[in-house]
Amino acid sequence: MRIIICVKEVLDPDAVDNYVLHGKLEIGADGKTLTQTSIPRLMNAYDEQAIEAALRLRDAGAECVVDVVCIAADPTAILRHAAAMGADEITTVPVDAASLDGHAVARILAAYVKSKGGADLILCGRQASDDDQGVVPALLGELLDLPVITIARSVTLEGGAVRVVRVTPNGDEVVEATLPAIVTISNELGTPRYPTTMRTMKARRLNPEQAPLAALGLGESDVAPLVRMTRQYVSSVQGNCRFIDGATAADQAAALIGELRSQRVL
Amino acid sequence: MANAVVFCSFDRGKDGLPAGAEEVLTLGRKLAAERGVDLDWVVLGPMSEAVAATASKLGVAHIDHMDDPALAELRPEAVIAAVHVYCRQASPGLVLMTQTFDARLVAPRAAARNGAGVVMNAVGIASKSDGITVTATAYGGDTRVEYDVAGPAVVGVVADSLLAEAAAVPSAPESRSIAVDLAGVQERVRVVQKAVTEGPRLEEAQIIVAGGRGLQEAQNYRLVEDLAAALGGMAGASRPIVDDGWTDSSHQVGLTGKITRPVLYIAAGISGASQHMVGCTAAKTLVAINKDPGAAIFKYAQYGIVGDCLEVLPELTKAVKGA
Ligand SMILES: Cc1cc2nc3c(=O)[nH]c(=O)nc-3n(C[C@H](O)[C@H](O)[C@H](O)COP(=O)(O)OP(=O)(O)OC[C@H]3O[C@@H](n4cnc5c(N)ncnc54)[C@H](O)[C@@H]3O)c2cc1C
Ligand SMILES: Nc1ncnc2c1ncn2[C@@H]1O[C@H](COP(=O)(O)O)[C@@H](O)[C@H]1O
Numbered sequence: 001m002r003i004i005i006c007v008k009e010v011l012d013p014d015a016v017d018n019y020v021l022h023g024k025l026e027i028g029a030d031g032k033t034l035t036q037t038s039i040p041r042l043m044n045a046y047d048e049q050a051i052e053a054a055l056r057l058r059d060a061g062a063e064c065v066v067d068v069v070c071i072a073a074d075p076t077a078i079l080r081h082a083a084a085m086g087a088d089e090i091t092t093v094p095v096d097a098a099s100l101d102g103h104a105v106a107r108i109l110a111a112y113v114k115s116k117g118g119a120d121l122i123l124c125g126r127q128a129s130d131d132d133q134g135v136v137p138a139l140l141g142e143l144l145d146l147p148v149i150t151i152a153r154s155v156t157l158e159g160g161a162v163r164v165v166r167v168t169p170n171g172d173e174v175v176e177a178t179l180p181a182i183v184t185i186s187n188e189l190g191t192p193r194y195p196t197t198m199r200t201m202k203a204r205r206l207n208p209e210q211a212p213l214a215a216l217g218l219g220e221s222d223v224a225p226l227v228r229m230t231r232q233y234v235s236s237v238q239g240n241c242r243f244i245d246g247a248t249a250a251d252q253a254a255a256l257i258g259e260l261r262s263q264r265v266l
Numbered sequence: 267m268a269n270a271v272v273f274c275s276f277d278r279g280k281d282g283l284p285a286g287a288e289e290v291l292t293l294g295r296k297l298a299a300e301r302g303v304d305l306d307w308v309v310l311g312p313m314s315e316a317v318a319a320t321a322s323k324l325g326v327a328h329i330d331h332m333d334d335p336a337l338a339e340l341r342p343e344a345v346i347a348a349v350h351v352y353c354r355q356a357s358p359g360l361v362l363m364t365q366t367f368d369a370r371l372v373a374p375r376a377a378a379r380n381g382a383g384v385v386m387n388a389v390g391i392a393s394k395s396d397g398i399t400v401t402a403t404a405y406g407g408d409t410r411v412e413y414d415v416a417g418p419a420v421v422g423v424v425a426d427s428l429l430a431e432a433a434a435v436p437s438a439p440e441s442r443s444i445a446v447d448l449a450g451v452q453e454r455v456r457v458v459q460k461a462v463t464e465g466p467r468l469e470e471a472q473i474i475v476a477g478g479r480g481l482q483e484a485q486n487y488r489l490v491e492d493l494a495a496a497l498g499g500m501a502g503a504s505r506p507i508v509d510d511g512w513t514d515s516s517h518q519v520g521l522t523g524k525i526t527r528p529v530l531y532i533a534a535g536i537s538g539a540s541q542h543m544v545g546c547t548a549a550k551t552l553v554a555i556n557k558d559p560g561a562a563i564f565k566y567a568q569y570g571i572v573g574d575c576l577e578v579l580p581e582l583t584k585a586v587k588g589a
Binding site: 141175187229 | 385399408413417469515541551554569574
């Protein structure tokens with residue numbers, strides 16, 4: 001079987017957070033692009049966990065090709081990381097993802113899946129840590145007419161079906177769908193494996209397969225966005241904290257509880 | 267009715283009203299007025315009695331009710347199919363949904379099926395001559411992004427970020443029943459085991475004491491639980507300590523955890539990363555305990571204690587119990 005994992009290249013969200021915290025996040029002249037070149041470009045963490053989910057299926061005995069695809073100008077580094085983790089095939093669709101919206105990304109991914117003769121299982125991250133939109137897997141589900149199961153804690157195969165434990169606001173839910181299907185992976189899946197040095201060395205020489213739009217049968221108009229980002233800015237945080245002093249922790253605690261009571265919070 | 271601004275609801279909240287109904291209808295009313303179109307409310311599945319009064323208060327023109335046996339449990343394929351039927355008939359210009367867990371799947375699928383643009387995490391929408399500009403959060407709330415959508419759009423709105431406001435003059439909403447036949451719709455995802463809510467939910471807690479990596483060790487999470495118990499509240503957690511198994515994921519607060527809005531939120535040993543803060547900035551009063559006076563969390567807090575949470579938490583529990 002073929003498992004296709006869709007991975008996005010994102011700016012390290014912790015680094016972005018850090019720059020914001022120190023009031024130093026730079027936004028380019030276009031008013032929307034984060035321009036600091038010192039912010040590392042990483043694989044979206046949920047997508048790394050999606051690869052981990054696929055590798056666990058293989059470890060559990062599923063005979064499968066683990067196929068990782070990324071739409072980005074040059075995501076060689078993150079795709080090599082995917083290969084080092086254990087992916088069998090790595091592919092780039094060389095397009096600047098910033099010029100696309102979720103619909104266009106989904107259309108490209110759908111064309112990619114079709115170019116491979118379909119997939120039995122498609123794994124995505126629950127959302128990308130840059131735009132937080134979480135729409136691509138659902139849009140892809142519509143284009144390919146497949147069931148979509150969101151926010152998985154665990155994924156197993158049972159005959160021709162996928163069984164998923166979903167993390168819902170009401171607790172865990174167990175669901176099942178006949179393959180092919182799309183599943184989005186959440187952080188509850190657990191830490192992705194760390195590639196061995198040997199695998200990392202080997203992957204260093206790999207170059208991802210290139211699947212340009214034309215090779216996927218897509219033209220410019222197929223990837224024209226319906227949704228365009230026009231502006232990005234740092235949200236302001238108020239910051240008028242009243243610090244509770246005290247010689248000891250006990251004094252601070254008593255002062256805080258006293259204050260909360262007098263303000264009728266308690 | 268064509269081009270109307272539509273609030274589409276397919277859930278029943280605590281009081282029988284769909285989650286975020288008043289907040290999202292308030293936003294919808296302003297947009298409908300700006301565009302000179304109706305604000306309509308499409309209710310999918312069983313309709314609560316509370317809908318009519320709320321619709322009038324918020325200035326809704328039409329209550330469009332769609333029901334079918336397939337909508338009894340509001341499962342996604344049926345809901346998406348119903349939204350699709352509605353959009354084909356009514357061609358609304360803008361469909362608003364409260365961004366619930368289910369809406370995160372329904373909104374993009376419905377948008378794709380209707381050829382509409384989709385934006386989630388919306389905290390504001392403005393009308394433009396040729397469409398809308400949606401303001402949404404990104405990077406877990408670190409940044410805000412504006413998206414232009416020309417043509418029809420489906421937008422998932424973060425209701426907690428908005429205030430509800432009644433219409434200046436209540437409306438007399440007209441009720442319409444929209445026929446829909448979903449007999450052919452199959453739920454492709456089968457529920458093998460339903461989620462069971464055990465006990466109270468963090469989202470509804472009035473008091474939350476949350477702990478983070480600053481607690482140092484799994485066993486110290488007990489200090490958070492003790493204070494929460496003494497205050498009659500619930501215990502929350504940052505993601506790393508959930509990932510490390512100090513407590514289970516039902517306690518995780520934040521972007522990918524629970525969005526809470528308690529009266530009091532006490533954060534102990536939590537740095538204040540944006541992805542955590544989106545889950546607790548709606549708290550009326552936020553208290554932070556952190557040994558680092560430069561921690562980001564103090565930017566959000568009303569009260570701060572600079573200190574070791576392992577010392578401060580037990581003292582707080584004592585102070586609460588002592589009186
Ligand atoms: C896409 C995405 C989604 C995410 N979703 C979530 C989410 O839903 N919820 C969430 O919480 N995080 C989420 N995160 C993670 C988030 O970015 C932070 O990494 C996380 O919130 C940090 O947790 P923390 O504050 O417990 O740990 P740290 O950042 O390590 O902070 C520990 C804090 O404790 C303080 N400290 C240390 N020792 C003591 C002591 N003895 N006494 C007092 N203070 C002490 C330190 O000064 C520090 O400020 C997400 C990240 C991404 C990229
Ligand atoms: N440029 C991309 N290339 C490959 N996969 C993507 C891309 N963008 C989004 N995805 C997939 O869709 C998921 C959700 O992304 P988003 O809808 O942008 O939040 C990600 O976790 C990826 O699995």
